[in-house]
Amino acid sequence: MLKPLGDRVVIELVEQEEKTASGIVLPESAKEKPQEGKVVAVGSGRVTDNNERVALEVAEGDLIIFSKYSGTEVKYEGKDYLILRENDILAVVG
Amino acid sequence: MLKPLGDRVVIELVEQEEKTASGIVLPESAKEKPQEGKVVAVGSGRVTDNNERVALEVAEGDLIIFSKYSGTEVKYEGKDYLILRENDILAVVG
Amino acid sequence: MLKPLGDRVVIELVEQEEKTASGIVLPESAKEKPQEGKVVAVGSGRVTDNNERVALEVAEGDLIIFSKYSGTEVKYEGKDYLILRENDILAVVG
Amino acid sequence: MLKPLGDRVVIELVEQEEKTASGIVLPESAKEKPQEGKVVAVGSGRVTDNNERVALEVAEGDLIIFSKYSGTEVKYEGKDYLILRENDILAVVG
Amino acid sequence: MLKPLGDRVVIELVEQEEKTASGIVLPESAKEKPQEGKVVAVGSGRVTDNNERVALEVAEGDLIIFSKYSGTEVKYEGKDYLILRENDILAVVG
Amino acid sequence: MLKPLGDRVVIELVEQEEKTASGIVLPESAKEKPQEGKVVAVGSGRVTDNNERVALEVAEGDLIIFSKYSGTEVKYEGKDYLILRENDILAVVG
Amino acid sequence: MLKPLGDRVVIELVEQEEKTASGIVLPESAKEKPQEGKVVAVGSGRVTDNNERVALEVAEGDLIIFSKYSGTEVKYEGKDYLILRENDILAVVG
Numbered sequence: 268m269l270k271p272l273g274d275r276v277v278i279e280l281v282e283q284e285e286k287t288a289s290g291i292v293l294p295e296s297a298k299e300k301p302q303e304g305k306v307v308a309v310g311s312g313r314v315t316d317n318n319e320r321v322a323l324e325v326a327e328g329d330l331i332i333f334s335k336y337s338g339t340e341v342k343y344e345g346k347d348y349l350i351l352r353e354n355d356i357l358a359v360v361g
Numbered sequence: 362m363l364k365p366l367g368d369r370v371v372i373e374l375v376e377q378e379e380k381t382a383s384g385i386v387l388p389e390s391a392k393e394k395p396q397e398g399k400v401v402a403v404g405s406g407r408v409t410d411n412n413e414r415v416a417l418e419v420a421e422g423d424l425i426i427f428s429k430y431s432g433t434e435v436k437y438e439g440k441d442y443l444i445l446r447e448n449d450i451l452a453v454v455g
Numbered sequence: 456m457l458k459p460l461g462d463r464v465v466i467e468l469v470e471q472e473e474k475t476a477s478g479i480v481l482p483e484s485a486k487e488k489p490q491e492g493k494v495v496a497v498g499s500g501r502v503t504d505n506n507e508r509v510a511l512e513v514a515e516g517d518l519i520i521f522s523k524y525s526g527t528e529v530k531y532e533g534k535d536y537l538i539l540r541e542n543d544i545l546a547v548v549g
Numbered sequence: 550m551l552k553p554l555g556d557r558v559v560i561e562l563v564e565q566e567e568k569t570a571s572g573i574v575l576p577e578s579a580k581e582k583p584q585e586g587k588v589v590a591v592g593s594g595r596v597t598d599n600n601e602r603v604a605l606e607v608a609e610g611d612l613i614i615f616s617k618y619s620g621t622e623v624k625y626e627g628k629d630y631l632i633l634r635e636n637d638i639l640a641v642v643g
Numbered sequence: 644m645l646k647p648l649g650d651r652v653v654i655e656l657v658e659q660e661e662k663t664a665s666g667i668v669l670p671e672s673a674k675e676k677p678q679e680g681k682v683v684a685v686g687s688g689r690v691t692d693n694n695e696r697v698a699l700e701v702a703e704g705d706l707i708i709f710s711k712y713s714g715t716e717v718k719y720e721g722k723d724y725l726i727l728r729e730n731d732i733l734a735v736v737g
Numbered sequence: 738m739l740k741p742l743g744d745r746v747v748i749e750l751v752e753q754e755e756k757t758a759s760g761i762v763l764p765e766s767a768k769e770k771p772q773e774g775k776v777v778a779v780g781s782g783r784v785t786d787n788n789e790r791v792a793l794e795v796a797e798g799d800l801i802i803f804s805k806y807s808g809t810e811v812k813y814e815g816k817d818y819l820i821l822r823e824n825d826i827l828a829v830v831g
Numbered sequence: 832m833l834k835p836l837g838d839r840v841v842i843e844l845v846e847q848e849e850k851t852a853s854g855i856v857l858p859e860s861a862k863e864k865p866q867e868g869k870v871v872a873v874g875s876g877r878v879t880d881n882n883e884r885v886a887l888e889v890a891e892g893d894l895i896i897f898s899k900y901s902g903t904e905v906k907y908e909g910k911d912y913l914i915l916r917e918n919d920i921l922a923v924v925g
Contacts, residue, residue, distance in 0.1 A: 272701070314697045359364040451527055451529070643740070684922075828841065
């Protein structure tokens, strides 16, 4: 299992085929092309200056759109994941 | 449905024809050309260091002017949307 | 009507003729040339980290000097406006 | 009258002759040459994140030294002024 | 013993062989290649503006993934270590 | 008299001869060569976001080492001074 | 005596010979080579926005590793010192 730190989430990349099924089509001309993924793990949130954790808005299982070129790719137990900061997530789909 | 995160909003781009109807005409010489859109979804707001959400000033249905070149284009269920941060919205029209 | 967001104001540009009347003359050599305008709408203010709005110092009807090249030009119902952040306003005249 | 906003002050430039009289002589080799001026108006101060105004340290009539190349020149009712942020003021003379 | 300061951790680099055993395989094409390590010492945490220490999320013995090119290499008593800030740790594995 | 603002101090430059006497010798190879001076006036301190002044650590008469190339040179009543921010002071000597 | 300001410390550089004795060997390939030193004086700490001093984690006599190229070299009463910010200290050895 991968447990992300702070305000990070672990994302399973959604295949191009599934993408069409869920209705998201990415325009050719987009300056900052978004991508779709499924949240498989969420961090415990960033810590404010008042020493409180800010819980993430997304939860395990959420289908999300995120900014392309953000995050770090990881291959774990044979599957590809992406570790993102919540700030790179644009919206939840569904 | 697209549910934006944090202080983001989802905008439906207003067609050039509608723009004339609502009275906004963009000057040729504008350094940072604004554009018009209709808010279709708002995020729950950014979190302050006191761990409180700051509700957005704009609401669903608002007609807004935003800075050109801001945000990320998304095509969802065949329609074009733009996901913006509230900070890129200049004014509400109406 | 244009309702600016946050700490923004909507300014009606003051004509060169009026400028002379109100006594402001801009020096040729100014590095950052100021300009004059009349406030026609003010935002509800920025939100502090304590989730309070900071009311703007300027009010509707104020004659102001602002830094040239700041803000975004908008033409609305046939008139030219400028949307500025309060921070780009140097002084109130009068 | 010019009423500066926030932590700004309006300065009347002190003539080169007066400068000698008050005892300030600027060295040729100074990297960042200071200049002298008289405060003619002060803003109400910046607003902290606790929504309190921080009163300025300088007052009307103070003779000050400020960093050259800071601020914005304004000509108002035939006289030259400079609008500075308090942070560009180095010291009060007197 | 090495006792890291603030929000730093001391990491023992995990050999390429062990890496395969634990299931992490790094993709060739990763823009920001993550690496694996074992936490051998943690700092007491950063200090907030309220003068409180924020305890680290990772603990001694944790197997972690961190961003390549982060941290500082140190050889201590014949072994190689890496001193990282917690912010450069992407996730805990296990 | 020069009364510095905020977290600034006015420094009287210590001559090269005195420098040797007090035991400070600056290495030729220093990347950021420090210099020695005597504090002749201190500001009332910076204002925190809680609207409190932070008193300076240095006092009138202190012999200090500061980073070369910091501050602004001023000649006042025939003597050379340097106006520095307290942050540019490295240490008090003595 | 040198009394560092704020979150600074005064470091006595540890000779290459001693370094080997204490077990620290610096790798040739290190991007940011750390160095070893002994703390001879600590500042009273930085001041938070709540106007409290944050005591330093290191104390007089600590053997530390710090990032090469950080700090300012000073020669005082014939000995070489380095004045560092605590943030440039990676770990305490011992």
